[in-house]
Amino acid sequence: MAQYLLIESRDPFEFDLSQTRALAQGLAREGNEVTLFLVQNGVLPARRSSKSAELTQLTKSGVRVLADGFSLRQRGIAAASLASGVQSADLDVVVDGLASGHKAIWF
Amino acid sequence: MANLTFLIMDGPYENERTVTAFRLVDSALKKGHDVTVFAYEGAVSLTFAKQAPHANAVHGRDLAQEDHPLPKDWAAALLKTAQENGRKLEWVNCGLCVDERGVGEAIPGAKRGSPGDFWKAAEASQNALVIATR
């Protein structure tokens, strides 16, 4: 099975991300190791809100959900307000994933 | 140590994808990887040599105080850092995209190329990431 790195730069307040979320779940269901890395406005639903439940749900489906620390700080999203299951991480994770051969897809 | 290839498309000042791309290249170089950036479409303007800074009257800052790193400055700094640290950063602008945008005057170190160069770089790399514009 493969390792996937889905880099999500869009937010669900402005875009319909249901298909990308479903893809992440589908890849995990197939036995792949899936990381959803939120960056730029993609971190907005990481703050507990009406749209953050879907991220928590993803983590329960076996998808690792990380949010870029710089993007969080830029938007004033404190660690204490992160949705359950979402972790702050450095963008280095993306570089490490690429170097390790993860299948990386930018959304 | 890996070779990584990035394809970027956004022109300057249009989307935060540009800054994220710079962050990725910077991080990759710091980690000891070699990097190829293939600038496609609007991204070819990132290394246009004639970008010029301006003062910021809204903030009451003169030119020096505004201290604005332009995209070409960041690209040049990354090229310089790579060279100084024995790493390879190839910045390749899609030639046809350069022509139709009239941005042929690029900073030293930025090269002209074609989609074939992107493909060759991607093939020679451990991995490649396309950061498209939508």
Next chain:
Amino acid sequence: MARTLQYIEGAYRANIEEQDDPAVWITGAIKGAGGDLAVVLAGNAVNYAVKGQDASGLSFGGRAQTQPPRIADDLSRLIAKGVEVSLVADDAAERGLERTAFVEGIRTVSRGELPKLFAGYDRIFRW
């Protein structure tokens, strides 16, 4: 050679100005340079496979565009060169498109099948 999938979702952004779709165009350029890739059209890009698209006739201040984009033709050309071109059937149905609407040679894949499809490629470039 890494097996590469061009996953094209964005559509009709700069096609008139470029006289091409940049993702479809670069696919042709890479194929011409010896590359090996396949294409999946998703989202609004499923419309690229539709017959009868006509972007001709634009003229501003008397300067006419004589080579409008003909994306469906470009896809047909890719297929003729051996590039496998598929589209996401669910996205097509959502947009009221039936199979008869598409140019010849277009394959279909369901959205649910995408994970299995991705498994067959080393790299997936999303446009």
